[in-house]
Every structure is written in C-alpha cells, then in structure tokens.
Amino acid sequence: xxxxxxxxxxxxxxxxxxxxxxxxxxxxxxxxxxxxxxxxxxxxxxxxxxxxxxxxxxxxxxxxxxxxxxxxxxxxxxxxxxxxxxxxxxxxxxxxxxxxxxxxxxxxxxxxxxxxxxxxxxxxxxxxxxxxxxxxxxxxxxxxxxxxxxxxxxxxxxxxxxxxxxxxxxxxxxxxxxxxxxxxxxxxxxxxxxxxxxxxxxxxxxxxxxxxxxxxxxxxxxxxxxxxxxxxxxxxxxxxxxxxxxxxxxxxxxxxxxxxxxxxxxxxxxxxxxxxxxxxxxxxxxxxxxxxxxxxxxxxxx
Amino acid sequence: xxxxxxxxxxxxxxxxxxxxxxxxxxxxxxxxxxxxxxxxxxxxxxxxxxxxxxxxxxxxxxxxxxxxxxxxxxxxxxxxxxxxxxxxxxxxxxxxxxxxxxxxxxxxxxxxxxxxxxxxxxxxxxxxxxxxxxxxxxxxxxxxxxxxxxxxxxxxxxxxxxxxxxxxxxxxxxxxxxxxxxxxxxxxxxxxxxxxxxxxxxxxxxxxxxxxxxxxxxxxxxxxxxxxxxxxxxxxxxxxxxxxxxxxxxxxxxxxxxxxxxxxxxxxxxxxxxxxxxxxxxxxxxxxxxxxxxxxxxxxxxxxxx
Numbered sequence: 001x002x003x004x005x006x007x008x009x010x011x012x013x014x015x016x017x018x019x020x021x022x023x024x025x026x027x028x029x030x031x032x033x034x035x036x037x038x039x040x041x042x043x044x045x046x047x048x049x050x051x052x053x054x055x056x057x058x059x060x061x062x063x064x065x066x067x068x069x070x071x072x073x074x075x076x077x078x079x080x081x082x083x084x085x086x087x088x089x090x091x092x093x094x095x096x097x098x099x100x101x102x103x104x105x106x107x108x109x110x111x112x113x114x115x116x117x118x119x120x121x122x123x124x125x126x127x128x129x130x131x132x133x134x135x136x137x138x139x140x141x142x143x144x145x146x147x148x149x150x151x152x153x154x155x156x157x158x159x160x161x162x163x164x165x166x167x168x169x170x171x172x173x174x175x176x177x178x179x180x181x182x183x184x185x186x187x188x189x190x191x192x193x194x195x196x197x198x199x200x201x202x203x204x205x206x207x208x209x210x211x212x213x214x215x216x217x218x219x220x221x222x223x224x225x226x227x228x229x230x231x232x233x234x235x236x237x238x239x240x241x242x243x244x245x246x247x248x249x250x251x252x253x254x255x256x257x258x259x260x261x262x263x264x265x266x267x268x269x270x271x272x273x274x275x276x277x278x279x280x281x282x283x284x285x286x287x288x289x290x291x292x293x294x295x296x297x298x299x300x301x302x
Numbered sequence: 303x304x305x306x307x308x309x310x311x312x313x314x315x316x317x318x319x320x321x322x323x324x325x326x327x328x329x330x331x332x333x334x335x336x337x338x339x340x341x342x343x344x345x346x347x348x349x350x351x352x353x354x355x356x357x358x359x360x361x362x363x364x365x366x367x368x369x370x371x372x373x374x375x376x377x378x379x380x381x382x383x384x385x386x387x388x389x390x391x392x393x394x395x396x397x398x399x400x401x402x403x404x405x406x407x408x409x410x411x412x413x414x415x416x417x418x419x420x421x422x423x424x425x426x427x428x429x430x431x432x433x434x435x436x437x438x439x440x441x442x443x444x445x446x447x448x449x450x451x452x453x454x455x456x457x458x459x460x461x462x463x464x465x466x467x468x469x470x471x472x473x474x475x476x477x478x479x480x481x482x483x484x485x486x487x488x489x490x491x492x493x494x495x496x497x498x499x500x501x502x503x504x505x506x507x508x509x510x511x512x513x514x515x516x517x518x519x520x521x522x523x524x525x526x527x528x529x530x531x532x533x534x535x536x537x538x539x540x541x542x543x544x545x546x547x548x549x550x551x552x553x554x555x556x557x558x559x560x561x562x563x564x565x566x567x568x569x570x571x572x573x574x575x576x577x578x579x580x581x582x583x584x585x586x587x588x589x590x591x592x593x594x595x596x597x598x599x600x601x602x603x604x605x606x607x608x
Contacts, residue, residue: 025486026416026454030407033374039404053392121388125449128352128382129405130374302354 036130037139044143048109060108065151068101072155076162089159091183093263095152095191095255099248102195103220105151106144110199111212113140118207124302137204137297141290145196152188160184183259190255194282197289198247204296223247231267243267244278247285253278304366305331305457305489306351311360313346313513321346323513324360329491333483335500335507335521336493343513344493345385348459352382365456378407381450381488385461388446391435395426395445398434399452406453413452420448424478440471447475451482458482458490464499476503531562533573534586545576561590 049065050058072094075087095102117123126136160177167173202219203212223246230242243249253268257275262268268278306329313322321343338344349355351364353373362369364376389398396417403413421430424444429437434445443463450458463479464472480503483490494500500507501521509516535542539555546553549572552563562569577584 024419026412028412029409030378031409032378032407035407036405043401116390120390121386122390124354124384125388125402126405127354128377129402130378130407131405132374
C-alpha cells in the first residue's frame with residue numbers, strides 16, 4: 001500500500017481502524033537538551049500570551065497588556081496636542097503607577113504556564129524526554145520573566161516613540177532620548193525578573209490554577225496592606241521601613257538605585273536607607289523564589 | 303548487546319513499602335512483556351529506567367548507559383507511554399505530538415513531518431486538529447502512543463497500553479504495539495497485568511512479583527508442550543483414570559478430562575485401548591501446553607504484596 005492510497009483509506013468503524021501505513025525511521029540530527037529547553041521556553045512564552053490557543057486564553061494577557069498601554073498612549077496623545085506639556089507619566093513612575101496591572105499579569109499567567117502540566121500530569125512526559133527537571137523549571141521561569149518584560153517594556157517604548165514623533169526636531173529628539181535607553185530597557189527587567197520569581201514560586205506549588213492565582217494576588221495585597229498599616233500606625237523608624245514589606249517598593253527602590261530618579265509618591269525616599277539595600281533585598285527574594293521553583297521540581301512526583 | 307540490565311535494583315518508598323527488591327535481570331532486544339499483579343513493581347521499574355525515579359540502591363543500564371549518570375542521553379532514544387492520563391486537554395494532537403518530538407530533540411521541520419506520520423500510523427486523521435480534551439479514551443491512548451514513537455526511539459516503554467480500552471480498542475492497540483515492535487524493529491517493553499495480552503504480542507517474558515524476578519524466558523518456553531496428554535470424554539472420566547492407573551500410567555481425572563503423563567509413545571495405545579474397551583465416547587485428545595497463568599498460580603502466593 002503506498003502512503004498516498006493509505007491517506008485516503010476510508011474509516012471502517014465508529015471508533016476508527018488502525019492502518020498499517022508503513023513506517024520510516026528517523027536518522028536525522030537529534031538536537032538534545034539545549035534545543036529542548038529553548039523550544040520549551042519559546043512555547044511557554046507564546047502560551048503566556050495565549051498564542052496558538054483559544055480566544056479565551058488570549059483575553060486576559062492581551063487585555064492586561066492593553067490596559068498597560070492606555071496611559072502611555074494617552075500621555076503620547078497629550079504630547080502630540082500640546083508638545084512640551086507636562087505628562088503625568090514618565091519612565092520613572094510608569095511601572096510603579098501601573099503595578100496592579102503587573103501584579104494581575106503575574107497572578108493570571110504564572111499559573112497558566114505551570115499549573116496545567118501538573119494537573120494533567122504532562123510532567124512525566126517532559127521529564128522522560130531529553131530535559132532535566134531543572135531545565136523545565138528554568139525554561140518556565142524564563143518564559144514568565146520574558147513575558148513580563150514585554151508587558152512592562154511596551155508602554156515605555158510607546159512613550160519613547162510618542163515623544164520623538166511629537167517633537168519639532170526629530171533628530172534632536174532621538175539624540176535626547178538616547179540617554180534614556182538604559183532606563184527604558186532596565187526598568188522593565190528590574191520588575192520582570194523578581195515578579196516572575198515570586199509568581200512562579202507560588203504557582204509551581206499547586207496544580208490548581210485558581211488557588212495559585214488567588215495566592216499570588218493575596219501575597220501582593222497582604223504585603224502592601226501590612227506594609228501600609230505598619231507604616232501608618234508605627235512610629236519613627238518603623239513607619240519608614242515598614243513599606244519595604246511590599247515587593248513593589250523594593251522594586252522601585254532597586255530601579256531608583258540602578259536607573260532613573262526617585263518618584264514622589266513612592267515610600268522609597270521616606271525609608272531613608274541606602275538604595276543598595278533595596279537592591280540587595282530584591283536580589284534576595286528573587287533568588288529565594290528561583291530556588292523554591294527548582295526545589296519544587298526536583299521533588300515533584302512524575 | 304543487553305538492552306536493559308539491572309543489578310540488585312532496589313526501590314523503597316518510605317521505610318515500609320518495597321517496590322523493587324534486589325532485582326537483577328538482563329534483557330535482550332525484542333518485544334518484552336513485563337507482567338505482574340498491580341503493585342508488583344512494573345511501573346517503578348520503568349520509571350527507574352527512564353530516570354524519573356532514583357533507585358534506593360543497585361544500578362541499572364539501558365542500551366549500556368547508566369541511568370544514574372546518562373539519563374538525558376538515554377531519554378533521547380526512549381519513548382514512554384505512562385499508565386495514567388498525561389495529555390493537556392486544550393491542545394490539538396498535532397501540536398502536542400510535535401511539541402513532544404521537539405522535547406526529544408527533533409528539529410522543527412522533522413518534528414512536524416514525523417508527527418503527521420505517527421498520527422497516521424496510530425489511526426488519527428481529521429480529528430488530530432481538534433483539542434485533545436474532546437477525544438475518546440481510545441483516541442487519547444493513540445495520542446499517547448504517537449508521542450512515544452514520534453522521535454523514532456530505540457526503546458519503547460509502554461505502561462499498561464490498553465488501560466481503559468474496550469475489547470475492540472484493546473485488539474487494535476495490541477496489533478499496533480505488535481507491529482511497532484516487529485516491523486519497525488523498536489525494542490519494546492510492555493508492562494501489563496493481563497497475561498493474555500502479553501501472550502499475544504510479546505516474544506519474551508519477564509514476570510515480577512513483589513519486586514522480585516519470578517521468571518525471565520522466551521514466551522515459547524512457557525507455552526511449549528508439557529508432556530501431558532489431555533483426554534476429554536463425555537462421561538466416565540474417573541473410571542478411565544482408575545483404569546489407566548491400574549495399567550501402570552500416571553493419570554488423574556480433572557473434570558471431564560483425564561490428564562496422563564506421557565514420557566514416551568507407550569501411553570497412547572493404552573489410552574486408545576482403554577477407551578475402546580470401556581465404550582466411552584472420546585471428544586478430545588490433545589497435548590497440554592503450559593499457560594502463563596500457571597506461572598502465577600503455582601508460584602505467586604498473593605496479589606496484595608507490594
């Protein structure tokens with residue numbers, strides 16, 4: 001039977017019949033572990049935005065990305081109408097002001113990346129291929145961080161292009177904005193990596209997606225609320241340092257330390273600390289988060 | 303070349319449950335039936351060979367590579383069909399099998415091509431583009447087989463491949479397994495608690511019970527002639543047995559049959575004459591063969607041993 005004939009062979013019963021269509025071996029290259037990790041990373045990054053999935057899986061990531069972009073677009077429009085006018089948003093305060101959107105993106109998409117493989121027991125297939133357990137964990141973490149980076153970077157790019165296009169002298173504007181590039185690229189990274197570590201550390205511990213989403217939101221709400229209450233109720237040093245419980249305060253401090261200026265409505269300057277302390281604390285919770293993810297995948301039954 | 307070999311392989315869960323107990327075996331390529339009751343240690347053995355579980359002690363090699371140190375390398379050449387469900391419901395069979403092909407190291411174009419081929423091989427046609435969540439158990443089982451062979455493995459580990467299938471589905475799956483093993487030349491280990499299935503598709507049998515090796519031999523040696531003659535008569539089996547014993551044979555009645563030991567040709571004539579003289583109506587005269595069930599009936603005391 002040739003393969004062409006076989007392909008059009010009729011089905012024999014309701015359950016379908018299995019045909020012998022010939023089989024060919026595969027002698028081509030086997031790319032091994034690194035290629036598998038790269039593939040898993042890209043597939044997970046696509047999944048984080050619902051690409052190649054149903055419309056319903058696109059709703060949340062694209063909706064949140066759109067909301068993330070709206071203030072930047074509005075600010076850009078204001079620039080176009082009244083060039084030189086004072087915009088409420090700049091590279092320094094944008095991510096801080098829109099932190100709820102970033103928090104929601106982590107809470108929704110970190111479980112999207114890891115819960116399903118645990119719930120449907122796909123992990124035993126992954127771990128029985130060329131991947132090591134840590135490869136899987138790091139590829140998923142990397143995809144989460146990359147998706148957050150894209151979500152955080154895109155509005156800053158909108159502001160960048162809007163201010164270049166709105167200026168009367170475009171060449172001069174490009175020159176002016178060149179100095180902002182490190183900040184435009186680094187600030188999203190400073191937010192993306194620690195948030196991904198936090199989100200994945202929580203999401204990887206349960207196969208139940210709703211629990212993971214709830215737990216991540218709860219962590220953000222509770223840390224912000226406790227930090228805020230202690231800051232209000234405490235006195236002196238306590239009230240200054242308490243906001244550091246909120247991961248977003250640590251992120252803003254780290255951003256402030258590495259790139260850009262302090263912003264008025266963040267508690268960072270009020271804490272009256274060396275900015276490097278924010279950086280150290282951010283690095284600490286990021287590393288703990290990644291370690292927790294690796295630990296979880298080393299232990300999980302498959 | 304030994305396909306699989308283990309030395310004193312032991313796996314304990316906690317302090318009380320011993321899944322594998324100093325298992326030592328050597329397996330040559332072929333279609334190998336791994337048979338044992340539920341909890342005998344079949345799945346545990348497969349998972350150790352894949353590097354999914356670490357043995358408590360002992361060692362194992364697959365294609366002469368140590369599972370402890372060369373896991374990722376081994377897994378490039380091994381296909382695995384787990385006992386449990388392992389498919390995401392929201393992805394199509396095409397996307398999933400192709401993704402798994404790439405996880406096994408295939409380049410993108412090769413993964414797509416081979417996905418089309420193996421899905422056709424397992425008998426999935428237009429439905430392959432629909433999400434797996436809507437598939438029947440039989441279709442899911444085929445997708446599981448497809449993802450196990452998409453990368454053209456040298457060794458296929460199938461854990462209860464007919465799990466949850468109806469009789470027709472069972473037959474089709476067993477045919478598929480048999481063909482994958484013989485025509486494609488992929489060495490295959492089929493773990494099953496159903497002896498009948500193993501008997502149908504396998505060339506070699508490994509029987510384990512309570513984590514210990516019970517038997518390891520070609521299937522033919524289990525089903526070869528036993529030197530016992532079965533004489534089935536309409537009635538009068540007991541009388542016939544007595545008469546044959548009186549004639550100096552070793553015989554006993556078993557229901558409507560009389561089982562006669564036949565070390566040589568002599569008993570045939572005696573049996574014929576006895577039946578003739580007693581006027582019995584003979585319905586069947588056959589040489590008895592071993593059946594796989596005998597293995598467990600005589601040697602395995604219970605099913606509940608872990």
